[in-house]
Amino acid sequence: MTSSYIETAKRVISMERDAVDALLARTDDSFDRACELLLNCQGRVVVTGMGKSGHIGSKLAATLASTGTPAFFVHPGEASHGDMGMIRPGDVVIALSNSGTTAELVTLIPLLKLLAVPVLAMTGRPQSELAQAADVHLDVGVEQEACPLNLAPTSSTTVTLVMGDALAIALLEARGFTADDFAFSHPGGALGRRLLLKIDSIMHTGDEIPKVNSGAALSEALLEMSSKALGMTTVLNRDGTLAGIFTDGDLRRAIDRGIDIRDAKIDDVMTRNCRSIQPGMLAAEALRIMEDNKITVLVALDDKQQPIGVIHTHDLLKAGVA
Template identity: 55%
Template sequence: MLRQSFTEQGKRVLKIEQQALIELEQFIDQHFDHACQLMFNCVGRIIVIGMGKSGHIGNKIAATLASTGSPAFFVHPGEASHGDLGMITRDDVVMCISNSGETNEVLSIIPVLKRIGAKMISLTGNPDSTMAKLADVHVCIKVSKEACPLGLAPTASTTATLVMGDAMAVALLEARGFTADDFALSHPGGSLGKRLLLCLRDVMHSDDATPIIDQTQSIKDALIEMSAKGLGMTAVVNQQRQLVGLFTDGDLRRILEQRVDIHSTPISQVMTRSCTTADADMLAAEALNIMEVKRINGLIIVDKHNTPIGALNMQDLLKAGVL
């Protein structure tokens, strides 16, 4: 009975919050457009301010703005009243968040914001509130009801605020022409940065670690080279050191079924001639896509003369955090 009650309540909350988001669409209007334009034209920073649950949401909105091309940070209104207002300049745009629009800690610093000359955007659930009237532009985040059955704990209202912040951040991202490379520059330490910035030259096996044999050598020689380099493949080159083929573990299984003499048969007779190659400057994420589409486990990296300069397999991309 308890489990059933929990699931019923959980579904009830989801329905209420889903309805709140549906209702939120009506507030994506000229006020939303004006707010985005203010932030787009901002030559300083976007400062997000909120108290309590609105502060937690504001912190996330500031982080999302900052990571999508709109420099922003969060300032706690309590700390603002005790010195942190010095972070704000007339070139900044300040986003004040309060569901009621009457949060004392936020209202108390608005006169200073006006004195500084910073532009102000308010996000409230009450268009007639003090905060809404004092702002340069007000964006409504009103919800018909909270998911909390007591109507007290901010639930649907905080969800609506967060989604409105996401809508602004993405709208600004599009307007700025923010790219995947731009995103990676602000996420260099995470897997996103690795996926977007890492090139094959950063992860490939090169120099003596590259598996290479001459096309005149035998299958046995190829197996020795593959075992020594541990990539499950070897590049096959001609006398000019240009790539002419590839020999892999899969090729080995196929020739063993045919009872080919590995001691006397030249590798050129059993190698794969049409093999997929890559450039050292190719993004690792792009190489991963090629390998998945072609269902191959490794790549030979060649230079402009088609000379092998490196090799890697799926395990290398996994270790580098690209997968």
């Protein structure tokens, strides 16, 4: 029985993949016109659709809104009973209907014409009433649904979803939408933390920074490491600038070399020319530096090359960045 489930899964995935592949050949000048229509919108983009198309429409509206195109979803049934007032001159309507004959959508067309609100239709039938009435039409038709009865919207909703994503990303690129813009739309959760959080908010500062002077005994450095519990210590020159760092890894390498940790000096075993960062850096960028260099700690330096903070991968994990 399990193999039958797997075979069904593979069949559905293959059918939907083929439906998306077929969409490539139908992506033509109409897509350019659709993007220009949306870019020139002076108001908001209003997405509407019934049933499963409505669910895809809700997702499309959310994707547009989060990538720089003001958008929201209006249920077409509710639009006929008061919510039509949410649509104003200057807006653009994206209407989704696989058949292109959905009564609730077709009913809205004359009202939208009166408001001079242009319509971008996404249907599976270019000759349908909705497609013909639209200012721009995108063909999202499929030969067959993945449903064995060819009834449940499956391949058709996938193709519509993909076309909607293509529109959103094309608009994002045309607007020059940046990571900072994206962060502004996603201030909460892990995404917002990765895009907005700076090291200054989470790094260890002041007395929390492990410090020993150049020339100190290794045993003194080990005591400092233990007391600050960061698995490292900075090593400072006489003027307070960073001479190097000493980490747990350096300790293991010193032991492997047979160095007597009771008599050794920190200068003999520390890492010189270590990686450092500047205050104000995004925590996500600090994480990338750690990952690229396979290290677990970074020292933040001021413009005089003096340590003002230390950040550990554990701090990034705790902050939800890693």
